Amino acid sequence: MRIRRRRCRSVTVGSVRIGGRAPISVQSMTNTPTADAGATIAQIRSLVEAGAQIVRVSVPDEASAAALHRIVAESGVPIVADIHFRHDLAVAAVEAGVAKLRINPGNIQRPADVRVLAEKAASRGIPIRVGINSGSIPGHIREKLGTGADALWAAAERHLLLLAETGFTDTVISLKASDPMTTVEANLRAARECDRPLHLGVTEAGPSLEGAVRSSVAIGLLLARGIGDTIRVSLSGPPEDEPFVAWEILSSLGLGRIHPRLVSCPTCARTRIDVAGIAGELSGILRRIRGDFTVAVMGCEVNGPGEAREADFAVIGSPAGMILFEGGRRLPGTVQPGEIRSRLEHELSRFAEKQGGPAR
């Protein structure tokens, strides 16, 4: 299945380009109090290690805006200020050096306010994301159109017009519903109706597992149609799961990869090793490694040898115990349960270095 990307304009967010022919980028967001610059910078670094290329922070008050100076200086990744209600905080965030603004048309609606923040953003050459959520659609649109795909697009269109009237067109759009299919429909419409880059995400997607499914279904359907230029997976869970899931979506579609790929069998009555336990250990190890290779964990001899042949590195259960394969060849000996973690960490770091993917 060949994916042809939709053509659209591009914007520049610090060192990252969104849209045009740029690779699809992965975003995430902190949940620390932004005013606590130290905690926020630490979480940003952790998100970046997990694969985030752009990080958004909420700016609900003056103390948060003041902390942005240090956050921008020390994060080493483009920072987006998330602004609700108060356009003056958007102005302060731009002055603090953020690389993009995200505003919510549901709560910053006065044309004069929009003009002030647009002029400020234009003065520094930074883009604005018009971010519509189904939970905060402007009242006058909700009354006419409800909260479905048409309402999401109508809210974006009105705000793009407000911005365009001030001469500002350096915009990204996001249309997020908590219902995956509403999200898909809204973005299909946006893709037809405009040439702006699209930021994809399902809002209020739920805990990690539920949220991963809904995000994968909606973002997956859109990306498979070539729609979407940057993605954010929203989860009520460990923040680092967000970029991890985002990259899993991209790699599932063959659109990008940073971590090695882990395949592991679901286990059955034939299983001879603790596949879930070993796969869990491996998942933790591989999240900290960069590289384009495949590691397989298989419980038995049915699909084990086949997957071992295909995988760059494989852990297979056998009557003799746990055995390892590299490049389709069996490594000598068996691995005892007590040495699994240290042995796998050692072998995979070695393998990643050999493959040229820098171990981090």
Added chain:
Amino acid sequence: MRIRRRRCRSVTVGSVRIGGRAPISVQSMTNTPTADAGATIAQIRSLVEAGAQIVRVSVPDEASAAALHRIVAESGVPIVADIHFRHDLAVAAVEAGVAKLRINPGNIQRPADVRVLAEKAASRGIPIRVGINSGSIPGHIREKLGTGADALWAAAERHLLLLAETGFTDTVISLKASDPMTTVEANLRAARECDRPLHLGVTEAGPSLEGAVRSSVAIGLLLARGIGDTIRVSLSGPPEDEPFVAWEILSSLGLGRIHPRLVSCPTCARTRIDVAGIAGELSGILRRIRGDFTVAVMGCEVNGPGEAREADFAVIGSPAGMILFEGGRRLPGTVQPGEIRSRLEHELSRFAEKQGGPAR
């Protein structure tokens, strides 16, 4: 986005029909030793509670085949026997009363063996799934075609022919690769080339989070095109996660629902309550409840009131503490952290009963 189901024949698996106009069904598989009938029945019941409508058990030896009698009698759900290497175990499984066979053409290839098991299945009127995995494609096909989509389809086609030559056409096909896009391509081809019901899944999909993403992307893309009649999500994790994720995929696409829907915000610097903790508690509570309604957990006032208006039941963080909404109306008082679990269990069981969804 309207989904039009592909037309295909149907087969009957005990009380469940697969294909034709039947709703898409959810399958799962045990990982207990099948010979331990008690443990296997207990796990089957747990899978059924999580939403499995058909459960497969591996039958690697005589002791497992012998245990099938009791498993079939006591499980209360159609049982599928998973057979590799030995056609005689397929015969024994049919005699034990299983509702379907799954055979792997990679390791049962002799036409005489296929004839014996097909005649046995036909004598009891039970269907056979021809289940191809990328890790166990027959050698002669792998040598010519590799392990991609064409090889998966070629292996299925050859086996369908073997079965058809014995007069057996009551078949379901599955074509599973560990790569999601290969899985999609193989099933697109099968959907074009034949009119058999299709069982969808990504094989060796990894631990729960990785596996949920890959399964959601591949199964989601196919179901959105109307392809797929029954699904199984394979995870190296808690078995009950499999039907849970499968139902999340179906409900993401608007194709079915058994559990209430949980929406929760990803939290940010504005968050006033422990959203992830509360959402985690709620996820556990809602997995045990049947019903078609929506519960929202929102950390603050930005999207909170909007989601509370849309949701049937909502938990919102506010400056005063945690407040509850039902049908868009605020319930009196606030909830203290210590009483969250008991209060939510009470309110949601009450709400589920009121909605007519039987609390289980």
